[in-house]
Amino acid sequence: MIGNLRLKQVRDQDARIVLIRRGESVSDVFPDWTKRAFNENGDYVPFDLNMPSTIRKRERIDDFLLDPPLTNIGAHFSRQLGLSMIHEVPTVIYTSPQLANIQTGRKLLEGIPVGVGWNIEPGLAGYYPAGADCPKFDVKLKKDTVLKVPYINSVLGKETLEEFHRRIAHVVSKLDFPLGESTIIVAEACVIDAIVQTFIRNGEGLTQKQRASLETRIPCLSMMHFDVKDNGKWRMSAASLPGLLSECAQMMSIPDVNFIVRPIFDY
Template sequence: MVPIKDKKANTTKSELTSEIGPHSCPSNMEKVKQQQKGKNSAPAQFECVARNVIVMCNSQPIDDVCPEWIERCSQTGSYAPYDMNMPSRLPVERAITNYANDAPLTRIGLILAQLTGRGLLYNGLVPDVIYTSPALRSIQTAIEIRRASRSKAAIRVEPGLFENTNLYPQGAPTFLNAKERLALCAAIDNNYSSAISSKDLFASREQTPDYNRRVGTVLNRIVRKNEFLPVKKDLNYLIVGHPSTVDMAVGQLMRGPTPRMSTEADLAEAYKRVPNCAAVHFQMATNQWIIEEMLPVSFEGCTTALDYNFVMRPPPGAIIRLNFLEENPTKRSQNY
């Protein structure tokens, strides 16, 4: 089972990189207290909570459409796209073999993330806080959504959001290091103190119950972690993970007497039922999460609409409220 850590961030000369800034960990809160003890130039800090939480799947990676791209490019010794959906160049300069099991997004994947981000902007859901899995496809998705939605949030890389590690029997992918992440996007918050380190993530063989506990612990840690801002406001959280992250978020946040746990069969099915950039919008209402509609991006043969019949299967004894279906009965499925 992966240990959850909760320690101080290694902050040195860190400055707030956005309105939200680095994670409100003990070191950052100590800085706030010191500012408040000084001259009256420092603004007051208000504790702000999550009002909307959007949990999203990564966009389309290269290996989804060109599964042998590493082998083909390795034959020539340098990256050369052989499909128009492949990016003209790789996002970070590193050995091409380091992209094995950590592929970047396709051109369509980038566009899909941008359209999704624009949708958040139009619907008043610009992210104030962004968390992402350490997978490159998730980081790139978060970056494009941030850019298209005109968000100013720092991006926090949380290894605890990574997909089930038993999908990687040969070991951990070579994730981007801190320097490579900053080269990819200056908005990456390398001062963030993660719940789980990348090293701990693959420290032991993870079984499905362990994965459920890990994701549940990390998701609840994120949504319950308040931010401290100069102004009082309700916050929009964006969490970019994987198909199983979206499915497990429903099971963990829309809980009855006990969370709805995902089985090994459920996890396999999630990759069929939760497409690229599919998302669930959780909204806090009367101290409980309800689910609001997320408009999909659709074109011929492709959609970001997830299968609500699958992800909304309730745990025993629970009633899941789908607010948008209550307001629009004609959209109700017979399985809800």
């Protein structure tokens, strides 16, 4: 069953920010799925019920591996998570331009019982090591953003880790977090860690070994809740949210908050 978000007692001068890792993607479950999911004519043919029935056209099949869609389960539970927000309705949702993040945001909106603003922010795109293959985003945006799509396309795969962290810090510092309201950011695990590193850990980064376990420490659709004072100071909320709750232990999506917020030891 899906647990409702717990009510929080937050003073009016505090903004509330919830960081959510995007839902489960097809690549999370089927790492080499494109080898089986397209016939000799290049037509998409799903081979598992957890795969979306249709996907949008792309120039190259390999682009789907770089920027995969949600699984059916990922889409379903993203919507269920939105339905659970009846007691803590956000004012706005920000998502990265990556497809699974956009789809997660869209499904959250389907479940949330009232109208909520939604902004796709290109600057929240994840980290791609220098020289790595990376997607090219073509999302059409109707609102102003901190960074533009052409700029993000030009820097992905060329940034150092430090440059990536500075990009995320710059973007988040420019986002609007209304006082007394809740804002959701949907992003990749590496983006969530970069946000916490800047605004909670005072710039203290993870070791290489710690980064290797990041995606298991921040499961899909896991949530971390922060309060931000009017002076811009972030603090971990005592009402941190466990996200999806289920009778089945395998469906738990609880982040390892102590690991993310206080990386003191080499795990």
